[in-house]
Amino acid sequence: MFIYNCRADTTPKKSQSQSLSIRDTTPKKAQPHPSESIPSAPGIFNHSRSAGHIVPFQVLAFPVELETMCNWVDLHMDLKPGATDDSKRDWFMRAMRRRLPPACRQFCAVEFDDGLEICIIVATNKNEKELKQAQDVKKIEYVRRMLGLGYPPEWYQPEVM
Numbered sequence: 001m002f003i004y005n006c007r008a009d010t011t012p013k014k015s016q017s018q019s020l021s022i023r024d025t026t027p028k029k030a031q032p033h034p035s036e037s038i039p040s041a042p043g044i045f046n047h048s049r050s051a052g053h054i055v056p057f058q059v060l061a062f063p064v065e066l067e068t069m070c071n072w073v074d075l076h077m078d079l080k081p082g083a084t085d086d087s088k089r090d091w092f093m094r095a096m097r098r099r100l101p102p103a104c105r106q107f108c109a110v111e112f113d114d115g116l117e118i119c120i121i122v123a124t125n126k127n128e129k130e131l132k133q134a135q136d137v138k139k140i141e142y143v144r145r146m147l148g149l150g151y152p153p154e155w156y157q158p159e160v161m
Contacts (some may be wrong), residue, residue, distance in 0.1 A: 037152035061119035108158035
């Protein structure tokens with residue numbers, strides 16, 4: 001059995017400034033539990049006034065910018081140099097269809113102020129069964145971590161294509 005006694009060198013290197021050797025001891029802000037960051041559901045989809053209050057079809061989804069998709073592909077896939085952003089987007093979507101849970105393999109387009117953005121759907125308000133998917137914190141957190149995103153999903157009305 002070998003035991004190594006190692007001591008970290010705390011003296012700053014020539015290229016480091018003295019201020020880098022001081023530890024930041026300010027307390028970090030506690031992150032909310034993932035279930036606290038998921039917005040409340042809008043209610044079950046209803047398009048008929050005769051059936052009660054109108055509730056538009058909505059999706060609980062993660063918007064994913066093209067730059068985020070390209071960065072994910074560059075990090076996780078081995079594509080030929082010079083691949084276009086469009087081809088990286090296509091590869092990203094194929095990879096997500098293979099890696100995400102079956103209920104999360106759907107995409108939609110949502111209109112934002114600066115144009116349409118692709119979103120990965122984690123739940124909808126289509127019916128009670130699909131609305132319950134919005135309460136599956138483990139699945140939603142898995143998707144968020146897989147995408148490398150630092151924000152929770154939101155409820156959106158997708159664009160009709």
